[in-house]
Amino acid sequence: MIALVTPRIAVGTEDNEVIAVLRLFGSPAREESEREYCYRVEAPLFELAVYPQDAVVRSVWYDDPAGRETEQGRINKVYAYLTRYGQLTDWELRLDNGWMHYWFNPVAHAKMVYGVHKDVIRFNRYDEGHA
Structure with a gap:
């Protein structure tokens, strides 16, 4: 991790x-x-x-350049950020368009967007039905 x-x-x-x-x-x-x-x-x-x-x-x-050197490192970083902002089981990957991964957590009222090519992460406030 x-x-x-x-x-x-x-x-x-x-x-x-x-x-x-x-x-x-x-x-x-x-x-x-x-x-x-x-x-x-x-x-x-x-x-x-x-x-x-x-x-x-x-x-x-x-x-955050942590883990950027390898694909597994980037995956580990995404999971580390997701668990920082709620239980991993509360997060759902709802869209992967090849450039961005959109994760949603209605329990924590947050969503995360991961930019695949630039390896950046953005968390946003989120309420189910009011994205």
Whole structure:
């Protein structure tokens, strides 16, 4: 199993708590696009971005090179992240289009999207029927 060095930031967490966590890894930079803004930090071992909405985290993005060298390493990393955000048995892979794997966990009110080619992970808030 892969040991994750990234911080666990749960969707639904208040953004002021998250900014304090991000500061442990560097100065978070605020980035904005037309649709959203995020707080991003580039640490020596990973990159991380947090997307708040109404002062609550709605998405967390990880660029974590752990396990990236092999296919089995990437699979182990995906499972490590899934278990970090709920019981593995609560997660369901609902879509694999060759580029993205879409995992859903209605118990934890989270979904995970894994970008196969860039090996990045994004967790989003999720409520069954209100994706």
